[in-house]
Amino acid sequence: MLQMLSAMLQGSVISLEVFFLTLLFSLPLGLPITFARMSKNVVLAQAANVFMLIIRGTPLMLQLIFVYFAPYHLFRVSYDRFTAAIIALSINYAAYFAEIYRGGIQSVDAGQYEAAKVLGYTTSQTFFRIILPQVIKRIVPAMGNEVITLVKDTALVQIIGVAELLHVAQTTSSRLFSTMPIFVAGVFYFIMNWAVSIAFRQIENKLAYYR
Numbered sequence: 001m002l003q004m005l006s007a008m009l010q011g012s013v014i015s016l017e018v019f020f021l022t023l024l025f026s027l028p029l030g031l032p033i034t035f036a037r038m039s040k041n042v043v044l045a046q047a048a049n050v051f052m053l054i055i056r057g058t059p060l061m062l063q064l065i066f067v068y069f070a071p072y073h074l075f076r077v078s079y080d081r082f083t084a085a086i087i088a089l090s091i092n093y094a095a096y097f098a099e100i101y102r103g104g105i106q107s108v109d110a111g112q113y114e115a116a117k118v119l120g121y122t123t124s125q126t127f128f129r130i131i132l133p134q135v136i137k138r139i140v141p142a143m144g145n146e147v148i149t150l151v152k153d154t155a156l157v158q159i160i161g162v163a164e165l166l167h168v169a170q171t172t173s174s175r176l177f178s179t180m181p182i183f184v185a186g187v188f189y190f191i192m193n194w195a196v197s198i199a200f201r202q203i204e205n206k207l208a209y210y211r
Contacts, residue, residue, distance in 0.1 A: 004172055004181055011168030012188050015154045018085055018164060019192075022150060025090035030097030037102060055095035061159050064088045068160045085157040093150060100142045104135035137207045144200035151192050165189070 036048035055063070068084035071077045108131050116126040158167035169185035 004176070004184070007168050007172055008165065008181065008184055008188060011163060011165035011185075012192075014082075014163060015151075015165040016192070018082075018089065018154045018157055018162070019151060021086045022089040022093055022154075023147070025086065026093035026097055029090060029094035030101055033094055033098035034101040034105065037098065038105070052095055052098070055092055060088070060092050060153060061156050063092055064156060064160050067091075081157075081160045081162050084160055085162050089150070089153065089157070093146065096146055097143070100139050100146065101135065103142070104139040105131065107138055108134050140200060140204050140207060144197070144204075147200070148193050148196050151196060152189060155189075 033048055033051070036044050037052065039045045039048070064085060067088040068081060071079070112130060112134075113126060116130050121129070154164055155166040157164055158170075161167075163171075165185050165188055169181040172181040173179060
């Protein structure tokens, strides 16, 4: 039992690494995608739309396989499975975060841009000092849902051989001829999602005091 739990904890560490690194890269990457999609430059906006269509229209599992195997077949370049998993998940979640950002930005009343212009704010000052704080407050619930989904989607990286939590659970289950490791993995995922839910609830409560 202790050996099984030790293996599961090691798998959980890998899952958490995938989770945090994906957030680290996807959250900022979503912003330029948002700006590109909202751009008045037709070419840039269309390129962003095509990118979004491809990412949201294909399974994440397929994207993981493509990111891992395609570079070698196309350019004879290879890298490790963990790196491929981070790249694929970061690109995928950046696309979804970009849509959340876009919805938040477009929900801000246009009059606030005009008021900022009258007060002499530059475009960047208007966005970072006036618009962005409001956007953050409005998108927290949607972001929370996506982050919870990410916790569960880390299980998909096993498709390219990354030994995360579910992969370890399945391997241990086959070795022990028992379904117990699978149920234990479910408990681990539940605890991680519970922690994420609590964190976002606290963020929402703190932001509720700011108008």
